[in-house]
Amino acid sequence: MFKVENLSFRYPKNEENTIKGINFDIKKGEIFGFLGPSGAGKSTTQKILIKLLDHYEGFIQYDGRNLVEIDHDFYEDIGVSFEMPIHFSKLTALENINFFKKLYKNHTDVEQLMKKLGLWADRNKKVGEYSKGMKIRLNFVRAMLNQPKMLFLDEPTNGLDPSNAKILKDMIKIYQKEGGTVFITSHIMSDIDELCDRVAFIVDGQIKEIDSPRNLKIKYGxxxxxxxxxxxxxxxxxxxxxxxxxxxxxxxxxxxxxxxxxxxxxxxxxxxxxxxxxxxxxxxx
CATH class of the missing domain: 3.10.20 (Ubiquitin-like (UB roll))
Structure with missing residues (x-):
C-alpha cells in the first residue's frame, strides 16, 4: 500500500532532520505498528504519509502511484483518527457526522457504525457533553465515514475502558478482514501485540527494527x-x-x-x- 524509500524531513526552523533517511513498506491488508518514544518522528512520518507535510526528501509510493502526484482524491481513500478528538462541541454527534459526510463521495452506514460503538442512543446529544471515551469513539466513526481503503490511527484506545477498547479493536480486526490496511501508533503495547502483523521502531528519526511482534519476542527473549x-x-x-x-x-x-x-x-x-x-x-x- 505504501513504499517509503530514503525518507528525510526537516522542519524549517530546525538545524537537523527530524526524519533521517528511513525505509519501510506497508503491505496491503496488514496492520502496521509504528512505535517510538516522544519526539522520535512518529507523528512527523504520519503527517507526511497523509499529505499534511510536504517538502520531504526521498520517495513515497501509495498504491502504485507517486504520493506527490496524487491530488485531493487521496483523501477519499484514507481515514484518519488523531489522538486528540476534534469535533464541533456545540453540535450534536449526528450533526458533526453529517457535516463531515459532505466532504466525501463514498459514505458508510453511520447508524450501524454508531450502534456498534454504543453511540447511537446519544446521537442527538451535544458533543461538548460527551465523555472523553465517547469523543474517542466518535473520532473512529469519523475516520470510517468514507469507507477508506487505509486507516491511520493515532493512540486509538487511549482513554477507553477495557470493554470499549475491545469493541474498537474488534472493529479494526473486521476492517482488516474486509481488506483494509491500517497504520497505527500507540503506547499501549498489549494493543500493538494483539493487532499488528508487523511493527517498526523509530528512534531519533531512524528505524531500528521492523518485524512481527512474535519474531521480535523470539529475538529479544x-x-x-x-x-x-x-x-x-x-x-x-x-x-x-x-x-x-x-x-x-x-x-x-x-x-x-x-x-x-x-x-x-x-x-x-x-x-x-x-x-x-x-x-x-x-x-x-
Missing part, C-alpha cells in the same frame, strides 16, 4: 522455561534451558511428580523490547 510448582505449602521455581528440554531428565521428572502451578517460556514482552530498542521507558505524549 531468552531460550528458557520457568516452572513454578508447589511443595510443602511453598511455591518453588526452576528454570530450564529450552534447547535441551526434551532430553532433560530433571524437567521430565518434575512434570511427572510435582504439582505444577505455572509454566512460562522466557519470551519477552513488547514493552521490554520497546525499552531495549529505544533506550527509554514508555511515556504517554
Amino acid at each position: 531468552q531460550r528458557t522455561l520457568k516452572v513454578e510448582y508447589s511443595e510443602e505449602n511453598q511455591t518453588k521455581t526452576v528454570i530450564f534451558n529450552l534447547d535441551d528440554i526434551k532430553t532433560n531428565e530433571e524437567f521430565i521428572k518434575l512434570i511427572r511428580e510435582k504439582n505444577i502451578e505455572t509454566i512460562h517460556t522466557g519470551e519477552t514482552t513488547l514493552e521490554d523490547i520497546f525499552i531495549k530498542v529505544t533506550g527509554v521507558g514508555l511515556h504517554h505524549d
Whole structure:
C-alpha cells in the first residue's frame, strides 16, 4: 500500500532532520505498528504519509502511484483518527457526522457504525457533553465515514475502558478482514501485540527494527522455561534451558511428580523490547 524509500524531513526552523533517511513498506491488508518514544518522528512520518507535510526528501509510493502526484482524491481513500478528538462541541454527534459526510463521495452506514460503538442512543446529544471515551469513539466513526481503503490511527484506545477498547479493536480486526490496511501508533503495547502483523521502531528519526511482534519476542527473549510448582505449602521455581528440554531428565521428572502451578517460556514482552530498542521507558505524549 505504501513504499517509503530514503525518507528525510526537516522542519524549517530546525538545524537537523527530524526524519533521517528511513525505509519501510506497508503491505496491503496488514496492520502496521509504528512505535517510538516522544519526539522520535512518529507523528512527523504520519503527517507526511497523509499529505499534511510536504517538502520531504526521498520517495513515497501509495498504491502504485507517486504520493506527490496524487491530488485531493487521496483523501477519499484514507481515514484518519488523531489522538486528540476534534469535533464541533456545540453540535450534536449526528450533526458533526453529517457535516463531515459532505466532504466525501463514498459514505458508510453511520447508524450501524454508531450502534456498534454504543453511540447511537446519544446521537442527538451535544458533543461538548460527551465523555472523553465517547469523543474517542466518535473520532473512529469519523475516520470510517468514507469507507477508506487505509486507516491511520493515532493512540486509538487511549482513554477507553477495557470493554470499549475491545469493541474498537474488534472493529479494526473486521476492517482488516474486509481488506483494509491500517497504520497505527500507540503506547499501549498489549494493543500493538494483539493487532499488528508487523511493527517498526523509530528512534531519533531512524528505524531500528521492523518485524512481527512474535519474531521480535523470539529475538529479544531468552531460550528458557520457568516452572513454578508447589511443595510443602511453598511455591518453588526452576528454570530450564529450552534447547535441551526434551532430553532433560530433571524437567521430565518434575512434570511427572510435582504439582505444577505455572509454566512460562522466557519470551519477552513488547514493552521490554520497546525499552531495549529505544533506550527509554514508555511515556504517554
